[in-house]
Amino acid sequence: MTFTCWNDVPAEDNRPGVTHRRLFGKNVQVQRLTVEPGGEPAPLHDHPDIEQFFLIQEGQWEMTTGDEVREVRPGDIVYVAPGTPHRIRLLSERIGYLYEIYQPILSTETAEEREPLG
Numbered sequence: 001m002t003f004t005c006w007n008d009v010p011a012e013d014n015r016p017g018v019t020h021r022r023l024f025g026k027n028v029q030v031q032r033l034t035v036e037p038g039g040e041p042a043p044l045h046d047h048p049d050i051e052q053f054f055l056i057q058e059g060q061w062e063m064t065t066g067d068e069v070r071e072v073r074p075g076d077i078v079y080v081a082p083g084t085p086h087r088i089r090l091l092s093e094r095i096g097y098l099y100e101i102y103q104p105i106l107s108t109e110t111a112e113e114r115e116p117l118g
Contacts, residue, residue, distance in 0.1 A: 009021040009023060010022075015039065017035060017037075017038055017039020022107060022114075029103075029105040030100070033100065034095060035090045037093050037094065038090075040090075044085050044086070045085065046086065047106065049104070050103065052102050053080070053099075054077065054099070055076075055099040056076045056077070057074060058074055059090055059094065059096025059098075060072075060092045061073070063087075065080055065085075065086045066086075072088075
């Protein structure tokens, strides 16, 4: 499969107020997060061997990367180098949307259950 629609990707509600939709290539993972006010995607954490991008689609967010804390808005892109502690938190009172890209794949157990795109 090369083309798909986010609405056709299985939704996973594994944290309160947060819905993930994950797509996988052979070595890359892309996911769309829908976050309700008060929902938090993850506490401060790092990925020792994984590069990550955040692409903000909708909402105002607070992004922590290492020692830096900034507000990010639609159109902003944040790169997180391997091993860098990071966290993102929705500031808006409305639902927020963002995309995350991981290389290599973060959710290997989920990737094994699905056929990669392409």
